[in-house]
Amino acid sequence: MALRWINRRPSRPLSVFLALIPFVLVITAYTLASDARRAVNPADKLLPAPAQIAATADRLLTEPDRRSGRILFWVDTAASLQRIAMGVVIAAALALGFGLLIGLAPTAQAALAPFVATLSLVPPLALLPILFIVFGLGEVSKVALIAIGITPFLIRDLAARTAELPREQIVKAQTLGASSFVVGLRVALPQIMPRLIGAVRLALGPAWLFLIASEAIASENGLGYRIFLVRRFLAMDVILVYVIWITLLAFLLDLLLRQLSRRLYPWAEAGL
Amino acid sequence: MALRWINRRPSRPLSVFLALIPFVLVITAYTLASDARRAVNPADKLLPAPAQIAATADRLLTEPDRRSGRILFWVDTAASLQRIAMGVVIAAALALGFGLLIGLAPTAQAALAPFVATLSLVPPLALLPILFIVFGLGEVSKVALIAIGITPFLIRDLAARTAELPREQIVKAQTLGASSFVVGLRVALPQIMPRLIGAVRLALGPAWLFLIASEAIASENGLGYRIFLVRRFLAMDVILVYVIWITLLAFLLDLLLRQLSRRLYPWAEAGL
Amino acid sequence: QEKTDFRIAWSIYVGWMPWGYLEESGIMDKWAEKYGITVEIVQINDYVESINQYTAGAFDGVSATNMDTLSIPAGGGVDTTALIIGDYSDGNDAVILKGEGTLEDLAGKPVNLVELSVSHYLLARALDSVGLAERDLASVINTSDADMIAAYATPDVEAVVTWNPLVAEILEQPGATKLFDSSDIPGEIIDLLVVNTDTLEANPDFGKALVGAWYEVMGLMAANDEAALTAMAEASGTDLAGYKAQLASTAMFYEPGAAVNFAEDEALKETMVNVAEFLFDKGILGEGAPSADFVGVQYPHGATTGDANNVKFRFNTEYMLMAADGGL
Amino acid sequence: MSFVTVQNLFQSYGTRPILERINLTVEEGEFVSIVGASGCGKSTFLRLLLAQEQPSRGAISIDGAPPAQEPDRDRGVVFQRYSVFPHMTVRDNIIAATALNRPFGALWGAARLKARAEALEVLDRIGLAHVAGQYPASLSGGMQQRLAIAQALAAKPKILLLDEPFGALDPGTRLTMHDFLCELRDETNMTIFMVTHDLPEGFKLGDRVLVFDKPRWDPTDPEAYGATITYDFDARDGGIPYQRLVEETHVPLTL
Amino acid sequence: MSFVTVQNLFQSYGTRPILERINLTVEEGEFVSIVGASGCGKSTFLRLLLAQEQPSRGAISIDGAPPAQEPDRDRGVVFQRYSVFPHMTVRDNIIAATALNRPFGALWGAARLKARAEALEVLDRIGLAHVAGQYPASLSGGMQQRLAIAQALAAKPKILLLDEPFGALDPGTRLTMHDFLCELRDETNMTIFMVTHDLPEGFKLGDRVLVFDKPRWDPTDPEAYGATITYDFDARDGGIPYQRLVEETHVPLTL
């Protein structure tokens, strides 16, 4: 009798092979579609051949810009990473403060939770014009859009996690003489730090969206700016290189945060 | 001795009062800023007076468009809701299928999980030109953008939830003679349905973002379309009415899903 | 109120590329220094956002068309002066059909364009010229300029109205037919540098510095200065040949005198009345505008169209005259 | 031939041996209690009986059939928790014992009516008829386990496996459940394996009590050897143990 | 005057009474075990002693002090679970008993060194010195509870409250913990209240055993009345109970 498929476990090498299949399929499908389009119009820009993407990547990564003498690819990357890092750090700091407060203090919860819940529903993209006025058109507004976009989510998540801390621990800390502040600082804060990292990992997806959207409107560099700029000329080879790069960056950031969490909070993993 | 603030619980009426404070503060701050700007330029468009926003809302909600004779506000709302509903339903259906498969079958997990994880990192906004070619410029591409944007997240969430189902239940079902298919259909599916609703509630935020972004790019109606169109003449009164309306719609959708979950899956609530 | 630090915004378009070059080459700084002020020139990707920012007060001046100046800052109550008339579009904006055909064939077809922009105005004028109106079209689909080329590549799209360099790019595609362009309505789509009237009145040096610097670059361009033109070409994402091709469909006013003459021509009044009517018809001439005459426009020598008691848009030739007379 | 035969069974996870050289024969209708220290491999042994896992060596055969590759209707099971389906009502949990065996996991028409009627009968017998329409979460722990046992038996398995079925119940409820289980046993004469932490419980309910322990022991590496059956008590005479030493326990390792 | 005085204590949640008319005096150094059916309000009583909740009526006073409004260092507590801080090492959990009382919840300089040395001494005495640098998650359940008790005692409370402290441990570990607790008691002569489900445990460890139950009972509405202390056993003589009936139990309601 054949095993039920829920009981069938692939061997290690088979797993690796299986994991590659969808990637190979997508690349093959892309290549075929690209070939078909270029058979009709050899100058087709929409689906450039993989070889051309590679050539473009090579050019973007190595050739300095004629006007500025710098390699724009790295300039863009640095600018975008800086913006996203600042936005996320600001959001995380705000979320930590408000999350702890809302999660621990019933009074803060009553005052702020409904407001934060409402804020989290407001579409920040629609408020862009106001953001630009309040924060100017420089770096601040881009960082602000990212921060505004993800802070409500982070606050709600951290507040929920703080409120989920076993009541027993909070009581125990009080019997050891801890003030409210000390409970927040020594009992709640360290325990939600790993969760903060987890929440930031979840929020990175939206953060990239906001980054790209804000760079599209007012910027001189950045990954989103470049994509937006070359979109006008349908330079899909450039766009695809940037998309692959953004995906890779997102993956690396995620990995970094995961490792950081493992390193800093071993007790959080051991409990699982 | 005064109570620690973590032990101080506001009374019910005080809670309501506290909850109103931040809203009142924001509205007051807005009114003051608006007054200040209009003192300089009475025709200021950036921060219209609350009264003017109300007047605009009244006009938008009741006066038919001169050209089409229809009330554009409702036309936009219907168009956007239809798009978001279709996008979310398609994403949910895909996520349910793939999530169950990945969560239950180790072979599917090996083949698909890494691919879905990668997909979830790709910024869909950057791939718009390709979406246009594949799905055209009409409704399909907007629905597709929403679906593509949220499906990877939904799949990952549901796969994780399926894998978290107590092993005991899966084994028990097998001892009662259930095939893999029946385990998926009768044991796993009904139990992750409430979680699907929960995941959709989380995904609605990004779904609105994608909706607004896609309507901004090529459209004839929709809430996002109108916001970006009237941005052309800085009609912040219109934009604010639409933003408030979107926030309200998001709230109502969330409420609806929460109630739906309560109604359909009473056993899921009782367990908590 | 008097001040010494000024900011103007510009966005990439063939006729506004000199602004980027002014900042980059240091010509602007030189002129600003001469008048004891500083002028920061900021490039903004999104054209509409740059005008919105100006209207909201974040900038003292902005590069804009006559139409958008009337609808956004002037319609929004910000008294605005056209300080420099840079050029008018002479083919840079075009109505393009996929496949063979004429303007009449647009009837019953959907048209993709940036709604409420000069493209929309061009389309209205084009349809007008063959006795059609917008309601004869299947629909007008608002399409972001950034995605116009990709949109044109999809089968859904049958006709587009857009501007350069997108027009050039689209016309390269096999089967694209240009039905109508801005050279058919010369002088109606005007590219300006507009500044806040109050700021200009309080700080005439600001106007002098801008105009002086601008016409220094105009001189370079008129003299076919390779270095300047190449810099502008690259900043706009093309090469020298491509940029020159775009300039060919742009009627640049290299001489201040020519711009002054253009401003003084009666045709300008007619154009502005047309534009006001178009804007009113689209319902975007300010909140509660009772008629197309709601916003007043003032011309050189004090003539006005529209509501003379609500003048918010002024064509001012004073500074360009100073440049023509070498008085800067 | 005996009903359940376990021959020279070994199980290890990775390089770590858990169970060693287990030999056992059980007659049809016997009630076997299994006790042992925490973590010694009792649940592992049950998983092997259940065919949820395959042994590293050796084989288990039930009623002369070849060793099973995965759980099936021959083996009923009740765990300490999660044994009933939380999304099905009490009645549907009983019906599931019949329905899940069908192609779509559901019954239609006459079969359905019949199953409902039978389920109500079962619920009546186990005293849960008054909560037939409720979800398990609203039942007490004892009622949930009663339902789980009835559900497992409704599929008419050849052997019934219980892994600390009463471990989460309070002492009073536990006693009631003992009576319940004894009654059911008298009715069905089922072959039962029950893991328990509670020695008196094991002796009270079981015909035999198996003790799992490590017979060999390396003081420097406590995980070097697996556990096996060190005692096999006869507990039939009203729970008075008849001791039969199977293997010497805790013999120091002679290197 | 006695050390702990409970006067006519009532507690209800919403309209539902949980505890009724509880009167109790406890001398310094007494070990009071509390038993009773599940859900009868034992933990609620402990929460009131802890001042985590305020009673609906009546008052609790310790050592003559006015009733406390919230938990403080006078009251040590150990719960069944979650009593130690998972993010602190074993050593830091002990240090926390001193440190959390400071303005920033941390010690500096000499105070810190002193606390570390003292903590190691404590850990040595309770046999956890070898895991001082590890996190609680890597400890067995018994070791975690030992740590929790030592932590609570390190703050030198006036009374120690234990809510089923050994409920999650297996029987062997439980016995070791009994010895541990007895030793600590002999050392400190602490006043202790312990809730347990296990009657023998209650009698073995306690000087007194209080039984909580509902003395009045309305068959149509089992939740109409709260529980009170129905028996107060003297358990000092090596656990042989001296019964003293406090209140008649299960008297049918006379309407």
Ligand SMILES: Nc1ncnc2c1ncn2[C@@H]1O[C@H](COP(=O)(O)OP(=O)(O)OP(=O)(O)O)[C@@H](O)[C@H]1O
């Ligand atoms: N899938 C697995 N992979 C690796 N090790 C496992 C696995 N399952 C169990 N173990 C280990 O095997 C040993 C025996 O586990 P098992 O659950 O059989 O013990 P048990 O006797 O049932 O204990 P308890 O009385 O606590 O339930 C334990 O040390 C456990 O950590």
Ligand SMILES: Nc1ncnc2c1ncn2[C@@H]1O[C@H](COP(=O)(O)OP(=O)(O)OP(=O)(O)O)[C@@H](O)[C@H]1O
């Ligand atoms: N905060 C609360 N709000 C409302 N009801 C509560 C609350 N806490 C406890 N209860 C109810 O009060 C009753 C007594 O609860 P308590 O936890 O004191 O019982 P217990 O005797 O400790 O039971 P167990 O032995 O199961 O721990 C229970 O019916 C419980 O549902």
Ligand SMILES: [Mg+2]
């Ligand atoms: Mg076990």
Ligand SMILES: [Mg+2]
């Ligand atoms: Mg309790």
